[in-house]
Amino acid sequence: MSNQDSRPIILTGDRPTGQLHLGHFVGSLRSRVGLQDSHHQHLLLADAQAFTDNADNFEKVRRNIIEVATDYLAVGIDPTKTTICVQSSLPALNELTMLYLNFVSVARLERNPTIKAEIQLRGFERDIPAGFLCYPIAQAADITAFKATVVPVGEDQIPMIEQTNEMVRRINRQIGHDLIPECKALLSNMSRLPGFDGKAKMSKSLGNTIVLDATDKDIKKAVNAMYTDPNHLRVEDPGQVEGNIVFTYLDAFDPNKDEVAELKEHYRRGGLGDGTVKKRLETVLKELIEPIRERRIELAKDPDYIMDILRTGTEKCRDITQQTLDEVKTGLGVFHF
Template sequence: MSIDQRPIILTGDRPTGQLHLGHFVGSLRSRVGLQDSHHQHILLADAQALTDNADNFEKVRRNIIEVATDYLAVGIDPSKTTICVQSHLPALNELTMLYLNFVTVSRLERNPTIKSEIQMRGFERDIPAGFLCYPVAQAADITAFKASVVPVGEDQIPMIEQTNEVVRRINRQIGRDILPECKALLSSTGRLPGFDGKAKMSKSLGNTIVLNATDKEIKKAVNAMYTDPNHLRVEDPGQVEGNIVFAYLDAFDPNKEEVEELKAHYRRGGLGDGTVKKRLEAVLKKLIEPIRDRRNELAKDPDYIIDVLKAGTEKCQIITQNTLNEVKAGLGMFKF
């Protein structure tokens, strides 16, 4: 199958901090595999990051290099996957402005993802306009690349639905299908909880294990993990459900059969938390060590990272501009 025939996939991250194990299990691991079967673009969404980080441009700017380094360290190959910087793709801004005319404020406010994130951030009615409208900007990102597949978590499905609503309205206005609808590609692994027991592993909550964590940091995080509070003695039966250590073993231990045996042993009693944590610690050290080593080597040559981003962004400038030109022509906009 030729490159042009492969499905187009768009994915990306907001560069607000180093990537962590939650990103690895949720998207990075699958991206490494998808780059052989799909025509894959990864967008460093620095403009979107400003929707709730406008007071800290430096954090966003600095983390573009950090996140790109994480990409390469986990095995994303720039000869197979195009990595680009959102703010350097001006066609995305123009598409967003066009699409805003096809979306109502009430529809944006009804978006379940937006509603929950507004509540989580405590915006109430003091909502930055950029934040409220970022589903439209995301629709511009997806359609500019004509992506048919977008890897997301379940909480992001409303964003895909809204993108497809925009696509249908634009195509209907033009009178033919120039933009494809996209499908959500869900991770086979659920959202990874933070090591502190919180429902979400989050940079802002400080409960992450970053991809270049030292052995000491890994050990500290694993030792801090919640297990079963009623499992007071080794001989006591323990509960696996809601046990953070077993959640991580499910996500990262390659020997699924042995993990199931450990679960059965833990449930019937006779297996201590310390033993299970030692296994998880060894699994995470084995996973992170080669990523950390590659990352440390890559960090010695930041010019190489910049060259990768520049080459990928220049390629994507052409792709996104072509889509913008096609949409504008289809809508019948004035042309000199």
């Protein structure tokens, strides 16, 4: 990055444990495409973080690095504007994580609400992999290695940003000046997208996602499975919009907000059938996904192109992160050549 580049630095990314889906699109991908012109953006394929709860299946993580990178390019991420890199090939991140382990307690990690929720979701109880418990530290290393000041996250990740900034303040105090900048969370305009089955979270592990290369048949099946208002038994009955998954998705993806508002009013007063609303959503999702799917098919024909992008981006980021590591070591008084 040029010293003359005064754009804010963004670090964001995904765990490569499966293809990305509409939850990722509305939560982050859409905004990343828009931010790559106004910000200096790094996209991190967080494979090392994915290993913390996939240690029995490294091949799954490795395979999905290519899948997720292909998703990035298919939705409009431009590798000439956004640097895409692979976490496990940036050794400075591991060294920073080891240093940062000394600036946070186990008790503080266990109090992190995001960690507590994820531990419960995965059923770890007290059998928690140490790597998983410590991933807020690794995440702090990721963010600070790039000196990112903006980190797009969902609301559930805010505690991770707060913990990162706590560590930044402690490290800067130890060094004696503000070497590492604090970061701010950039929240999506859309809250977390529920799964099409009505569960609070769209998740690969729950099997309730619509992937970015879903076929028309897949989309139709998912939309037909969506819950509406259980009390809306007849077309003429008034219906409830709040908590109605179909309207939640229309709010997220339908570009015509005025028409969606009219549909909601019609549904509330009665006379609008669930089938009509679902048909509109099906059309909206097909129009959104079709060009992404077509681009993805073309990209998948040239895996060497994807690998070249990852290799080039990772080499660039290796230099950036190593420079930060050297500065932190010097500031803390760590012996290094």
